[in-house]
Amino acid sequence: MENRKLSKPVCFLILCSSISLVMAMGENTSISVNVGVILDLDNSLNTKVWLSCIKMAISDFYTSHGPSKTRLVLNIKDSRSEVVDAAAAALDLIKNVQVEAIIGPKSSMQANFVIDLGDRAQVPIISFSATSPSLTSLQSSYFFRAAQNDSSQVKAISAIIKAFGWRVAIPIYVENAYGEGVLPSLVDALQDVRVRVPYRSAIPPTATDDQLAQELYKLMTMQTRVFIVHMYPSIGSRLFAKADEIGMMKEGYVWIMTNGLTNHLSSTNASIINSMQGALGLRTFVPKTEELIDFRSRWKRQFQHENPTIIDVELDVFGLWAYDAAYALAMAVESVRTTRSLFGSHTTNASINSSTDLETLRVSPSGRELSHSLSSTRFRGLAGDFSFFNGQLQSSVFEIVNVNGDGARGIGFWSPQYGLMKDMSKKIDANSSYSTSKSDMGPIIWPGDSTPTPKGWELPTNSKRLRVGVPVKVGSPEFVKVVHDPVTNRIDVTGFCIDMFNAVMEGLPYAVTYDFIPFAKPDGTSAGTYNDMVHQVFLGNFDALAAATTIRANRSLYVDFTLPYTDSGVVMVVPMKDSKSRNAWIFLKPLTWDLWLTSSCSFIFIGFVIWLLEHRINDDFRGPPSHQVGTSIWFSFSTMVFAQREKVVSNLGRSVVIVWAFVVLILTQSYTASLTSLLTLKQLQPTCTDINELLKNKESVGYPKGSFVRDLLIEKGFDRSRIKSYTSPYECDQLLEYGSAKGGIAAAIDETPNLKLFLAKYCTKYTMVGPIFKTDGFAFVFPKGSPVVPDVSRSILNVTEGEEMKNIENKWFGKKATCSVTNPMLSDSSSLGVDSFWGLFLIAGFSSCLALILFATSFFFRHRHILITIRGSSICRKVGVLFRVFDEKDITSHTFRNKNLGRVEPSASPCSICQPCPSSQDSNHTDIQESPFFREERALVGQI
Ligand SMILES: *[C@@H]1O[C@H](CO)[C@@H](O)[C@H](O)[C@H]1NC(C)=O
């Protein structure tokens, strides 16, 4: 009843206030949209930073976008660093506060269940810090990750590891959804660049310092020195502190941190940074835009204002993502509101009391629209272009940093397209390819303040020096010889294998220290065969073997061989016999039959040419046809011994003869030389060239005692009684001397290097035949999986290809080279063939033909009147006349002019001195005078 008695002023007041309320409502048309924020509100600095970023994002959005129809109302819940608390907070927000979206939660573990809740209630969950790739597998269309997932950096890690050529790496990760999430993709990426992951070090999230130390000690005993640390800062910083403490931040170690640690470096305690010196890290790259610089200073002021007690706070990339996420949400909400009025109409079946009843979870009416809207939100955020693709933020350029001094120093970048690069701006041109070159990174100071690139592995730490086994009294002393000095108790190891081992180890790109340890019983005698030594490496008693160990398939099951450092193959040494065939026809041997034939033809041809050029003007080449033929052939063959008597009077003939004489000189000289060598050099031939021959003839063969060659021989089919062992080259020589028939052996069979050594001693008596079995030569032995093997193999190639190998061989095997080179099988190839002389024949033939052409030309020119002037006569007749003329003496020649003069002065004519010997002269005269053709020609000439 008091109501009715309200006084007027009171009524007026109510009226006024209600009017103003209505008016205010009219002005403020924006709808409140409830948004949840789930973060660990413990006193950590990060949360405060992120929260302030979210708040600033919302206020920035509404100030910059003028009058908006919606307004985000943040409902902040504490997840107390617990998965259950995060879930409870999410449930509370969804059911009771009826939020339209949730920002957070912080960790991937918390996110897991919250995402499921959001999916059921169709409430978008936007996390800016849950980076585990495993969250993607939940396949929720209501989960948005406003951050890079962890697996976007695995390619960057593998690129760095490849750049430095490390071949093994160990991931150290925290054993939960965050740590394990990245492992599959990390291991895949490492496998892509052929990097082995021998071990995965999982650290429980609750590990104590002692447990950390225990795990680190375990890693220390392994060979691998490249560690990839994927943890969050709380445990990661403890790990580094511990590693520093136990001496794992020293030279030789490589630490690579994922962005989980590196993104927080700016807010990491200085003492932790100090323990991380030299580590590499990957950090999300945020381009320094003007907006960012502006925001940073605004944020700093604001934060300082809100938290006056906290000084010197750094904004990390998660803060920027938080800002971008909140901004994107505000944008999405606004765009949904403008398209359809949805917010504010709460349709729910839930009773407020049953606050955790999951079955009756409210379905957000605007969830689907909001999720679509978020998917298509695009803007330029503080941390780069902001857009979701499959609910993931697309941005994956990483900065590579090196922890030095007070913080991280940028040494390069990595982008999925271009790989490693020194400078972001440089590699904009499209034609640059994916780089994994370490030259695309700046200089790095590794742990222990060292600058040389660590090799990425260490020999087992319990003994830093390699124990290299050497055989005692097995095989030839030239290979390995162990001398024990009983006085000084020093062991002196020498030999070809030892020198090779030293040279190879020196060639490694890093220093390896080692000791030679004889494989001997305490009394100094050999403790076993090569097989036994190899087994010792397998057992771990030796770290390597420097011995003449042959690469064998069954040995390689237990150890790793390097590449061979000697010739390969099993060969046979057999005695030699002189096979010189002293038969009657040896004089034919120096020249091949075709050279004989060619020479003979050439002699005849030259004889013909000389006759052609000479017979008209030279009395020596005249006479009856048979005489002429005889003289020509006689002449040319006598040039062979330069005994020709006939004078050659024409210049053409002389030139032909002089060239021919030169050819003959060379031919005869070569023939002489070849025949000499055939007659005087010993023609040594092996008694046997085929092992099957030995097998067929049931001959005995020898092998060095303890060698695997015995097995090969038995495999080949030799009877055990026909296989004899020898222990020294001397014994081998003796056995070969006796021969198979007298209880010795017909052949010794061993590996090439051993028998080369044997031949060096007995060069003249024996020869090497083969290889008869294929083996791969001698190699050094290392335990299976030893990281040095590839480097040692490379170094062996470098030594064997270079001069050093020759020097070492000469030192130990001396004259071996000169002996093994003489191949006794060469006997036929010493004959000379046409192919070595065809040039000479060509020259002789050419000069002869040239002379013939000149002769013919001048002949026809001189007798052209015959062709021209005999008119009416047939061609046959003309040719006939020419032929007769050709056959006649050319009395116009100066040789006959002299002769004619001689006839006038009888004293000059030899015939007239002795006695009238007119028969020949007469015949000449009658030849000239009585020849009817000659008369005819004269007559013709007279007519002209
Ligand atoms: C508009 O309404 C929202 C929520 O109802 C309130 O938080 C805000 O202060 C109001 N703004 C004005 C200018 O009245």
Ligand SMILES: *[C@@H]1O[C@H](CO)[C@@H](O)[C@H](O)[C@H]1NC(C)=O
């Ligand atoms: C992680 O991010 C990269 C780059 O954005 C993307 O290619 C990849 O599919 C993502 N992986 C997962 C499991 O979400």
Ligand SMILES: *[C@@H]1O[C@H](CO)[C@@H](O)[C@H](O)[C@H]1NC(C)=O
């Ligand atoms: C860094 O950590 C050490 C030990 O954890 C602590 O004593 C020190 O106060 C910390 N320093 C700062 C600046 O937080």
Ligand SMILES: *[C@@H]1O[C@H](CO)[C@@H](O)[C@H](O)[C@H]1NC(C)=O
């Ligand atoms: C709400 O309850 C009514 C019946 O009470 C039911 O028909 C409806 O499907 C429920 N809605 C949801 C979203 O559970």
Ligand SMILES: *[C@@H]1O[C@H](CO)[C@@H](O)[C@H](O)[C@H]1NC(C)=O
């Ligand atoms: C090979 O040896 C030479 C010197 O002997 C050295 O300069 C070169 O770098 C070596 N090469 C490799 C690949 O080890």
